[in-house]
Amino acid sequence: AQTVTQSQPEMSVQEAETVTLSCTYDTSENNYYLFWYKQPPSRQMILVIRQEAYKQQNATENRFSVNFQKAAKSFSLKISDSQLGDTAMYFCAFMKLYSGNTPLVFGKGTRLSVIA
Amino acid sequence: EAGVTQFPSHSVIEKGQTVTLRCDPISGHDNLYWYRRVMGKEIKFLLHFVKESKQDESGMPNNRFLAERTGGTYSTLKVQPAELEDSGVYFCASSQHKLAGVGTGELFFGEGSRLTVL
Numbered sequence: 001a002q003t004v005t006q007s008q009p010e011m012s013v014q015e016a017e018t019v020t021l022s023c024t025y026d027t028s029e030n031n032y033y034l035f036w037y038k039q040p041p042s043r044q045m046i047l048v049i050r051q052e053a054y055k056q057q058n059a060t061e062n063r064f065s066v067n068f069q070k071a072a073k074s075f076s077l078k079i080s081d082s083q084l085g086d087t088a089m090y091f092c093a094f095m096k097l098y099s100g101n102t103p104l105v106f107g108k109g110t111r112l113s114v115i116a
Numbered sequence: 117e118a119g120v121t122q123f124p125s126h127s128v129i130e131k132g133q134t135v136t137l138r139c140d141p142i143s144g145h146d147n148l149y150w151y152r153r154v155m156g157k158e159i160k161f162l163l164h165f166v167k168e169s170k171q172d173e174s175g176m177p178n179n180r181f182l183a184e185r186t187g188g189t190y191s192t193l194k195v196q197p198a199e200l201e202d203s204g205v206y207f208c209a210s211s212q213h214k215l216a217g218v219g220t221g222e223l224f225f226g227e228g229s230r231l232t233v234l
Binding site: 004108 | 158
């Protein structure tokens with residue numbers, strides 16, 4: 001069974017600074033997806049960024065980028081130029097690559113506070 | 117376009133009572149998922165519908181939980197009788213394609229229904 005570990009329950013960062021959220025996972029699969037989801041207070045959870053395990057290049061989405069280390073099974077999220085709107089719970093998630101539908105496996109989440 | 121909506125946003129009930137949570141997926145999305153997050157723990161998968169059929173219900177904790185999706189549109193999740201350990205936030209998500217992910221059937225989540233069992 002796959003597991004996802006987020007070792008930082010809470011973090012804070014000053015506005016405009018950079019912050020990195022850590023995520024490690026355990027799997028015997030070779031093909032899979034990794035995701036970071038964000039849930040702002042009282043809002044829907046939305047997808048921030050996705051990484052396919054077969055791609056060596058780290059995914060980037062504007063101010064969000066990942067450091068994907070497949071051998072180490074590590075998948076950290078870097079947020080550059082942090083903004084107040086980045087305040088949210090961030091969940092790391094894993095999904096097996098399969099022709100059918102497989103459920104997401106989530107970590108416990110990291111609560112990020114961006115301070116003005 | 118309306119997103120995934122869930123009702124109620126918060127429900128407080130006593131142990132032994134019944135609660136029904138509702139999820140309206142995005143129109144046209146065949147895939148509907150239920151997840152649950154107990155305070156301080158991981159978000160756990162409960163079950164997955166493809167249209168009105170249960171594709172995977174391996175995450176359902178016990179037979180006190182009953183999920184339905186009649187007609188393949190909205191879904192309900194009923195807890196009867198509720199126990200203290202059922203407290204948590206119940207998330208619903210929907211997607212259009214078979215494989216979930218950005219550009220290939222991204223999962224769209226609702227805001228969640230918070231259940232408190234006293």
